[in-house]
Amino acid sequence: MPDMIVEATVNxxxxxxxxxxxxxxxxFVREELExxxxxxxxxxxxxxxxxxxxxxxxxxxxxxxVGKAQGSEVxxxxxxxxxxxxxxxxxxxxxxxxxxxxxxxxxxxxxATAAIRVNPAVGDEEIKERLGGNICRCTGYQKIFDAxxxxxxxxxGRLPATALDEDAAEGGRYIGANVRRLDAPSKVSGALKYAxxxxxxxxxxxxxxxxxxxxxxxxxxxxxxxxxxxxVEAVVTSADVPGxxxxxxxxxxxxxxxxxxxxxxxxxxxxxxxEDLLTAKRALQKIRIEWEQLAGLFDPDEAMQAGAPVVHxxxxxxxxxxxxxxxxxxERGFAEADLVIEERFETQQVEHAYLEPExxxxxxxxxxxxxxxxxxxxxxxxRHMLAEILAMPINKVRFVMSxxxxxxxxKEDMIYQGMxxxxxxxxxxxxxxxxxxxxxxxxxxxxxxxxTSYRMGxxxxxxxxxxxIRVIYDGGAYGMSTEGVIRKGAILAAGPYAVPNVKIxxxxxYTNNTPSGAFRSFGSLQTQFATESMLDMAAENLGLDPFExxxxxxxxxxxxxxxxxxxxxxxxxxxxxxxxxxxxxETGAPTVRGATREDLDGEGCRKPCRLGARFHAEIPAPKLSxxx
Amino acid sequence: xxxxxxxxxxxxxxxxxxxxxxxxxxxxxxxxxxxxxPWARExxxxxxxxxxLIDISKxxxxxxxxxxxxxxxxxxxxxxxxxxxxxxxVKALPNMRHCAIWFADDQIRECATVGGNLxxxxxxxxxxxPFLALDAEIELARREDGRTVRRxxxxxxxxxxxxxxxLVTDELIVAIECDALPDYGGSFEKVGHRRSLVxxxxxxxxxxxxxxxxxxxxxxxxxxxxxxxxxxxxADVEALLRGAPIEAGVIDEASRLPLDLVQSRTxxxxxxxxxxxxxxxxxxxxxxxxxxxxxxxxxxxxVHHHA
Ligand SMILES: Cc1cc2nc3c(=O)[nH]c(=O)nc-3n(C[C@H](O)[C@H](O)[C@H](O)COP(=O)(O)OP(=O)(O)OC[C@H]3O[C@@H](n4cnc5c(N)ncnc54)[C@H](O)[C@@H]3O)c2cc1C
Ligand code: FES
Ligand code: FES
Numbered sequence: 002m003p004d005m006i007v008e009a010t011v012n013x014x015x016x017x018x019x020x021x022x023x024x025x026x027x028x029f030v031r032e033e034l035e036x037x038x039x040x041x042x043x044x045x046x047x048x049x050x051x052x053x054x055x056x057x058x059x060x061x062x063x064x065x066x067v068g069k070a071q072g073s074e075v076x077x078x079x080x081x082x083x084x085x086x087x088x089x090x091x092x093x094x095x096x097x098x099x100x101x102x103x104x105x106x107x108x109x110x111x112x113a114t115a116a117i118r119v120n121p122a123v124g125d126e127e128i129k130e131r132l133g134g135n136i137c138r139c140t141g142y143q144k145i146f147d148a149x150x151x152x153x154x155x156x157x158g159r160l161p162a163t164a165l166d167e168d169a170a171e172g173g174r175y176i177g178a179n180v181r182r183l184d185a186p187s188k189v190s191g192a193l194k195y196a197x198x199x200x201x202x203x204x205x206x207x208x209x210x211x212x213x214x215x216x217x218x219x220x221x222x223x224x225x226x227x228x229x230x231x232x233v234e235a236v237v238t239s240a241d242v243p244g245x246x247x248x249x250x251x252x253x254x255x256x257x258x259x260x261x262x263x264x265x266x267x268x269x270x271x272x273x274x275x276e277d278l279l280t281a282k283r284a285l286q287k288i289r290i291e292w293e294q295l296a297g298l299f300d301p302d303e304a305m306q307a308g309a310p311v312v313h314x315x316x317x318x319x320x321x322x323x324x325x326x327x328x329x330x331x332e333r334g335f336a337e338a339d340l341v342i343e344e345r346f347e348t349q350q351v352e353h354a355y356l357e358p359e360x361x362x363x364x365x366x367x368x369x370x371x372x373x374x375x376x377x378x379x380x381x382x383x384r385h386m387l388a389e390i391l392a393m394p395i396n397k398v399r400f401v402m403s404x405x406x407x408x409x410x411x412k413e414d415m416i417y418q419g420m421x422x423x424x425x426x427x428x429x430x431x432x433x434x435x436x437x438x439x440x441x442x443x444x445x446x447x448x449x450x451x452x453t454s455y456r457m458g459x460x461x462x463x464x465x466x467x468x469x470i471r472v473i474y475d476g477g478a479y480g481m482s483t484e485g486v487i488r489k490g491a492i493l494a495a496g497p498y499a500v501p502n503v504k505i506x507x508x509x510x511y512t513n514n515t516p517s518g519a520f521r522s523f524g525s526l527q528t529q530f531a532t533e534s535m536l537d538m539a540a541e542n543l544g545l546d547p548f549e550x551x552x553x554x555x556x557x558x559x560x561x562x563x564x565x566x567x568x569x570x571x572x573x574x575x576x577x578x579x580x581x582x583x584x585x586x587e588t589g590a591p592t593v594r595g596a597t598r599e600d601l602d603g604e605g606c607r608k609p610c611r612l613g614a615r616f617h618a619e620i621p622a623p624k625l626s627x628x629x
Numbered sequence: 630x631x632x633x634x635x636x637x638x639x640x641x642x643x644x645x646x647x648x649x650x651x652x653x654x655x656x657x658x659x660x661x662x663x664x665x666x667p668w669a670r671e672x673x674x675x676x677x678x679x680x681x682l683i684d685i686s687k688x689x690x691x692x693x694x695x696x697x698x699x700x701x702x703x704x705x706x707x708x709x710x711x712x713x714x715x716x717x718x719v720k721a722l723p724n725m726r727h728c729a730i731w732f733a734d735d736q737i738r739e740c741a742t743v744g745g746n747l748x749x750x751x752x753x754x755x756x757x758x759p760f761l762a763l764d765a766e767i768e769l770a771r772r773e774d775g776r777t778v779r780r781x782x783x784x785x786x787x788x789x790x791x792x793x794x795x796l797v798t799d800e801l802i803v804a805i806e807c808d809a810l811p812d813y814g815g816s817f818e819k820v821g822h823r824r825s826l827v828x829x830x831x832x833x834x835x836x837x838x839x840x841x842x843x844x845x846x847x848x849x850x851x852x853x854x855x856x857x858x859x860x861x862x863x864a865d866v867e868a869l870l871r872g873a874p875i876e877a878g879v880i881d882e883a884s885r886l887p888l889d890l891v892q893s894r895t896x897x898x899x900x901x902x903x904x905x906x907x908x909x910x911x912x913x914x915x916x917x918x919x920x921x922x923x924x925x926x927x928x929x930x931x932v933h934h935h936a
Pocket of ligand 2: 040041042043044045046047048049050051052061062063064
């Protein structure tokens with residue numbers, strides 16, 4: 002591998018190290034210097050997880066070829082608070098609660114530090130502008146902005162240093178008090194090790210061959226040429242699975258790697274473990290596959306029609322699951338209604354976009370225990386499934402949950418841990434796989450796209466008397482969480498409203514689209530969106546205030562849900578009151594509003610996007626030599 | 630992933646050109662690397678191997694900025710952030726700081742160079758319209774028989790279409806030379822999906838000088854990008870506005886002139902509406918920047934000015 006000697010100053014220390022010519026400064030710092038506080042979130046300049054200073058200027062190190070660092074001064078998150086104490090900015094992040102999963106936080110702290118260095122009196126708008134290149138998926142930004150403002154005020158002496166200390170819990174009560182998170186120091190300092198940050202002696206690097214086709218039969222796979230390559234230690238396919246190959250949150254319909262055919266673009270077919278990443282990548286190109294194309298199925302309605310292509314043999318009707326709910330008699334309800342509204346709704350696929358792409362390490366420990374370290378949201382279930390897949394007793398399979406750099410449901414599926422296990426067993430060495438952002442987006446589960454047909458009957462005084470709801474969820478190529486998602490979707494479909502007559506049918510279907518899985522709200526977002534939209538239309542039709550129509554129908558304590566769960570307490574009315582007040586809502590039916598509304602564009606409303614706050618600020622000219 | 634056998638870092642122009650010629654056909658230029666590294670990823674070019682990567686960002690001449698005879702000469706390796714933090718450039722090129730603030734983010738701008746932006750010749754590049762408005766010329770150089778040969782041409786000729794330019798084999802952009810217009814006001818408007826890190830759907834830049842009364846346009850320069858295969862100066866709008874009163878009716882009329890440029894087949898009505906709105910916003914913004922009293926005009930036009 003071509004290499005070069007890099008001499009630079011890193012966090013105040015002179016270094017001289019061999020780098021590979023293709024490495025980015027990010028790789029060099031993480032791999033050669035083993036400073037893993039700086040993260041890789043996208044590798045394309047879009048997220049800021051990799052922000053660091055080079056010669057006093059903040060840059061995204063994923064876009065800096067290592068050659069550019071020759072002779073320069075580099076400062077990483079590990080360089081802040083070098084005395085072992087957190088820097089003021091890091092303490093402010095700790096105090097303000099500005100870290101959740103923490104994956105974006107080192108980059109965020111660096112961007113915040115840069116903002117203060119360039120302009121010690123940086124204003125609130127300018128803070129937002131200067132942090133514009135750093136994305137956080139978890140915190141919602143407000144706490145991050147609070148932290149930067151706090152650090153600025155402490156540094157300028159406007160607030161005492163004690164402002165960074167933990168607030169005393171009033172009267173010893175912690176509920177409702179501002180408590181600092183225990184794990185925050187490890188996140189603001191970059192010390193926390195996510196799976197991708199961990200290394201083991203003798204570790205191999207894994208790459209995965211993925212399907213370019215949505216639906217195709219694998220006639221043959223030839224891995225011999227890849228296996229013969231120097232530096233390649235193991236290649237696995239579905240043929241290497243010793244036990245019962247199948248995983249999934251409900252139905253175990255997904256093989257570790259494609260078995261016989263592929264069902265979506267991006268599905269794993271083979272995996273290679275090699276001495277280094279480049280060799281593993283090159284080995285993928287040597288794997289030969291003979292394909293036979295099959296008709297693809299991409300439309301969930303079509304999936305339910307007779308004669309549609311079949312995705313899984315065990316489900317000739319392409320149905321993952323159907324959940325029906327019946328209560329009362331909807332036809333009688335519609336007969337009593339003064340108004341019947343019918344509408345169709347569609348929602349789309351959504352990516353979770355956690356900042357940490359999937360990563361994991363697999364190894365066999367000295368006692369023969371197959372061990373997987375990964376940010377899995379479901380390790381116990383994974384452990385049970387993997388034991389069956391490997392045909393090993395459960396006490397010989399171990400899962401370690403590494404810090405999860407954001408999940409939101411997207412890390413519930415065991416889509417890569419099985420490959421790590423097989424490769425560790427076959428190579429007898431620790432193996433590590435880190436997804437690229439593109440790989441993560443292309444291959445992991447998404448929020449279910451949905452199509453809802455809705456019929457709602459109401460009386461003139463605003464009471465819902467019947468709801469008939471039919472939802473088709475596109476489950477994609479594998480079952481994953483679909484069954485649970487559509488069950489939750491059905492249970493919550495008619496909303497938190499006391500409707501006497503209800504008919505609900507939710508269907509999860511197989512297609513050759515990217516699999517759908519768990520995602521915050523677990524299937525109910527799709528139906529809530531439809532129900533709440535129906536209520537707004539009903540309010541418009543009946544001349545009622547949208548808050549009022551919801552109050553009229555709200556379930557109360559003591560009511561039974563549509564699936565007969567007794568509600569002991571219900572806070573819906575308080576919730577509606579709170580939302581009405583906070584939004585400055587003007588009472589009235591939607592129809593009487595329009596151009597005269599004063600609650601739009603008023604106090605508390607977000608103004609159009611602007612940039613250029615710094616043009617008006619008194620910015621002391623940056624003195625880079627001083628802040629370097 | 631972009632891989633190479635060696636990564637070369639010449640410090641003089643002659644050395645850089647010599648290396649390019651010596652490794653002709655087996656090399657690629659890297660300046661800020663902000664286009665080339667994302668390009669060599671899955672979904673775009675994928676894994677790319679180049680024998681020799683030649684990093685020109687340390688070449689002295691490409692980093693020089695100089696002023697003379699009403700013109701500014703910017704070395705091709707000048708990063709966009711300098712339009713925000715160098716006082717002399719902020720004064721001389723009044724539209725460039727507005728362009729820069731909407732360009733990527735503070736960190737990308739520390740690396741992204743003007744030469745790379747123009748060489749890439751993307752129809753959506755933010756650098757092209759403001760430089761067209763500044764009557765920019767491009768200076769190019771290559772090695773021929775052991776000598777460095779230079780030539781120059783207007784930017785409007787240099788870019789030939791999406792991704793296309795006049796560079797011949799082993800030729801470099803050395804500098805961009807453009808008007809110094811310290812008495813003008815400038816603006817830049819961008820239509821995109823979010824605030825930072827967004828490639829423009831369309832962008833526009835204006836330069837305006839006003840007469841002594843502050844009530845009339847004196848000179849007006851306007852250029853748009855993203856609406857056709859290449860960025861354009863809007864000569865008819867400029868002609869209509871020169872000497873005209875700074876009034877909402879006048880700006881509104883001017884913003885309707887170039888609507889035929891919007892030829893996209895989808896969402897025509899929407900695109901035309903957006904285009905008209907942001908041309909008038911750019912004109913009003915540049916007039917404000919030049920010192921004109923513009924609050925009433927903007928209110929009448931219903932445009933919100935950006936800071
Ligand atoms: C996250 C992100 C956001 C971005 N946002 C924007 C934006 O808002 N607006 C925008 O316009 N662009 C944007 N870009 C694109 C990019 O940053 C710019 O086009 C930048 O100016 C490219 O310059 P560079 O020096 O980084 O080019 P490089 O990647 O180094 O080079 C690009 C190409 O130009 C060639 N080249 C470079 N310099 C020369 C030269 N002197 N002579 C001849 N050829 C040369 C290279 O060989 C290469 O083919 C963005 C990029 C990223 C990653
Ligand atoms: S910006 Fe560098 S990893 Fe995302
Ligand atoms: S805390 Fe920012 S991405 Fe999770």
